[in-house]
Amino acid sequence: MVADTLIYHPTLSKFIKFIDSTPKREKCFRLVAYLSRFLSYYLQRQGFPLELVKKFADLKQHATFIRKGLRFLKPLNHLQAASKAYDDKVGDCVLNTTTVIKNLALAGYLTLDSISWFKMMGLIDSKKYKLVPVWSARFWLTALVAGVFNSVRTYRINTAKLADSEKTDANVLHKKIFDAKRKLVWDGLDIFICLNLLNYLHFSEGDIGFAGTITSIMGLRDLWNATPV
Structure with a gap:
């Protein structure tokens, strides 16, 4: 059946094992935090509504708060x-x-x-x-x-x-x-x-968010590859 194919699919099984780990969840929130940081800056520069910009800024704060708790x-x-x-x-x-x-x-x-x-x-x-x-x-x-x-x-x-x-x-x-x-x-x-x-460098929030997004993806990729099927 289609349902059985999805439920027992190796990729889904690997994903379940992947998220069933505090360090991996923490890295996921790191990606959310830096990506939100980049998007809030980018959307603001592109003239999007301030309400939308604030949502991503708030998302960054929430993700950062959760990350700190996971790293306790x-x-x-x-x-x-x-x-x-x-x-x-x-x-x-x-x-x-x-x-x-x-x-x-x-x-x-x-x-x-x-x-x-x-x-x-x-x-x-x-x-x-x-x-x-x-x-x-x-x-x-x-x-x-x-x-x-x-x-x-x-x-x-x-x-x-x-x-x-x-x-x-x-x-x-x-x-x-x-x-x-x-x-x-x-x-x-x-x-x-x-x-x-x-404050030794003075690049924009967008630059910092973009750099953090890249390193977060690199870290998640390593964790994904190390997760057994």
Whole structure:
């Protein structure tokens, strides 16, 4: 029957597994937040009614609020990852060090982000801790810079291996090199967003929203590919 074909279709089954995960839902809301940010700016520039522009601006705020809630206690994940990388005495020193720095910075970023969430809920006076968003962005920037060094090191290691490898290993190494390049682009776009948050750059809301939309799609694509059928 048609109903059975749809219900048991592999794509639907994969989608159900995909959304049945807090991190994946959080990334979906990230896409909604940045896409809404881009659309509110674009529609305003194109002269659309302010009521429609406000709807997308409000959608961005709602999606951001939900994201912060979904990321509550996520710093524990990064603290554990940093600890494991620190205890790794076998792997490359640069990769381990940058992994430790990246995860500690992300833990700091997400901890401060939780304070912002408490302020949005009214549990903390909104007038207090005014520098929380600034320091949160600084921690995020630190994590991204560490990620760039990690990707560059990964690229160099695998490029050197490729020169001396047998043909049987070439495909695996090419994949690792491609992933490192892709991560550099990803982190570069997020650095662009972060520098605007810190007012080192002064691009428009549309530019920031567009960059965030791209990195959100990249993240969701990876999560989708990693979801078993």
